[in-house]
Amino acid sequence: MEKDFDLDYMKYILKKLVNHNRYIHSINVSSMSEELGFINKFNITHCKIAGLLHDIMKDMSIEFLLNIIKKEDNSSFNLYKKEIGILHGFAGAIYVKNTFNINNNDIYNAIKYHTVGRLNMSDIEKVIFVSDSVSYDRDYKDVERLRKMAFEDINSAVKEVCISKILLLIQRNKKINFNTMELYNSF
Ligand SMILES: [Fe+2]
Numbered sequence: 001m002e003k004d005f006d007l008d009y010m011k012y013i014l015k016k017l018v019n020h021n022r023y024i025h026s027i028n029v030s031s032m033s034e035e036l037g038f039i040n041k042f043n044i045t046h047c048k049i050a051g052l053l054h055d056i057m058k059d060m061s062i063e064f065l066l067n068i069i070k071k072e073d074n075s076s077f078n079l080y081k082k083e084i085g086i087l088h089g090f091a092g093a094i095y096v097k098n099t100f101n102i103n104n105n106d107i108y109n110a111i112k113y114h115t116v117g118r119l120n121m122s123d124i125e126k127v128i129f130v131s132d133s134v135s136y137d138r139d140y141k142d143v144e145r146l147r148k149m150a151f152e153d154i155n156s157a158v159k160e161v162c163i164s165k166i167l168l169l170i171q172r173n174k175k176i177n178f179n180t181m182e183l184y185n186s187f
């Protein structure tokens with residue numbers, strides 16, 4: 001039997017750690033993840049939790065994030081320590097595992113890779129990767145199309161979200177993480 005997860009306690013801690021807008025975003029990603037999990041017959045509880053907590057470390061300092069990652073996931077530390085924008089996922093996965101005593105690989109990896117995606121993502125990873133981009137608090141130009149696609153076919157949505165992330169990074173003159181490139185090259 002699966003253990004009970006205390007979502008109210010998770011929300012209570014999340015609220016203390018992120019700013020108001022980020023909290024609202026997290027609630028929205030959680031409910032979008034729940035919807036997509038339901039449609040696809042994935043584990044809804046895991047979708048909800050990973051969606052809720054994916055950005056829990058996003059308002060912490062870079063030093064704090066690097067510290068957590070260095071202590072618990074040294075190989076990621078060595079690989080990604082210069083990629084500031086993705087550290088909150090890597091540290092968030094560790095924080096969630098330790099703070100809420102959640103030993104679940106799907107939730108861990110969904111939080112860890114939510115910004116970059118990666119090859120061979122699990123169902124829950126796909127849901128969080130897509131939900132983060134198409135939750136109801138998002139309002140960029142293409143969001144309606146991507147949201148519609150997410151409801152129709154999660155794999156097509158993964159592809160489109162990946163492409164739109166890469167295009168945005170290029171426009172902003174930013175580097176593209178190799179996990180994102182590997183995901184793109186697999187389409
Ligand atoms: Fe994030």
Ligand SMILES: [Fe+2]
Nearest residue numbers: 025054055132
């Ligand atoms: Fe997010």
